[in-house]
Amino acid sequence: MKPVAIFFASSRYWKDEQALQRAYEQLAGEMPQGVKCTLVKDTTDPAALPKGNCLVAVPMSGAVQQAALAAAGRYEQAALYGIYIRGNAPEELCSEMLRCNAAPTLMDSWAVLRRRMPGARLALNARELADTLELWEAFYAVKGSTLLRVGETEPWVISNASSLAVYEQRFGLAIRCVEQAELAGLYRQAGQEQARPYYEWFCQNSTGCAEPTDGQLWDAARMAWALLALLERYGAQGMAIACFNLLSEGTTSCLGVSYLNDCTPWVAACEGDMDSAVTMLLMKRLAKTKLWMANPGLQADGTVNFSHCTAPIRCTGGPQPCILRSHHESGIGVSLQVEMPLDIPVTACRISNEASQMTVHTGRSISGPYEPACRTQLHIRFDDMPHYLRTALGCHQVFAFEDIALKLRELAGLFGLEVL
Secondary structure, eight states: OOEEEEEEEOTTTOOOHHHHHHHHHHHHTTSOTTOEEEEEESOOOGGGSOOOSEEEEEEOSSSOHHHHHHHHTTSSEEEEEOTTSTTSSOHHHHHHHHHTTHHHHHHHHHHHHHHHOTTOEEEOSHHHHHHHHHHHHHHHHHHTOEEEEESOOOTTOOOSOSOHHHHHHHHOOEEEEEOHHHHHHHHHHOOHHHHHHHHHHHHHTOSEESSOOHHHHHHHHHHHHHHHHHHHHHTOSEEEEOGGGGGGGTSOSHHHHHHHHHHSSOEEESTTOHHHHHHHHHHHTTOSSOEEEEEEEEOTTSOEEEEESOOOSOSSSSOOOEEEEOOTTTOOSOEEEEOOOOSOEEEEEEEETTTTEEEEEEEEEEOOOOOSSSSEEEEEEETTHHHHHHHOOOSOEEEESSOOHHHHHHHHHHTTOEEO
8 A cells, every 4th residue: 555645726826835845744743653644726737646546635715626636537446534523633733724725625526526436535534535545545555465275175065265366356366276285295394493482382371282182282372383484474464274085184274264263364264164254354454353263153142153173372462371172173273262352342344245335243252051062162143143143144253352343344445345
């Protein structure tokens, strides 16, 4: 992402050139770090505008609407910032910009800009401006990403797109198909030296071990190293791994998937589920908490018990109590039974339907009975259970342990996704 902020002023209002320059320098100094600022007085050649892909247009006076709109057409994303609004700038500068008719100019420009650019944004304060920059950063992070599909999507994952090209065209990312044998080869060549950081991390951050032996834990740590090595080999930012086929190696990828989603900037989805992998990629830059992909188990009381064996240990920051267990379905290798945090807001998300739609559901984590399902379990009471059932796009849901629903809906808009 390359954001630029252009401050627009008219000599009809700012007659003192030096006063205008001083005001611009003071306002530019308060813009977020990494935003390149420039001052445009009256009109300018659009080709002379600073290079970038995201514009923050900042009206300092009236009679600049045409210049601001012409500039916005030169960038992929655009936002208007109401810097004249009291609290956004020193009081005397706010008063001067109000005197210079910046207020009606902002709304006049916004009314036209949002028709011309459906993804355009209006920021009324510094927090909203920061949110806009965060949203753009997430958008371009997804567009520039590479995802791996390791092996073939498991046959019971029936909601994925009909072609990987669907994801590439919608999100501007690249997907590389990697044979399962390549990952298995990395696993087989890994020794204790490669596996030690992951072995020690899970030993230090777990509160007990049930079925797995020490040797099985070393094997799971070797697989964790192999997953990270594969991502580094391809310069990828995430993967969807057909994990059940890996059981033939005598171990699981559960620890590696947990570690990737917990301790790295990358993402990993189970069962070759590319819908979930892309959903994780969309959520990663917007969430401050960790991400977890899980299966739903409907309950008689209108709640849902979500479960999976790959939960992050540090869901919301510090480590949660965690017992190392065998894999639920097979009894092979090592998985995690994490005691998930209760009574906190959660956001569940998934993209699907040929990568054209997104569901965003908010709720709260609650206690509930432990069931004979995947090792880590968490009961959720959705804010609107009928809406969850009515709009479900697939089995797996990706969770953030906070409310990021608004941010996800806005990001969906930039990619042209319909939010159900």
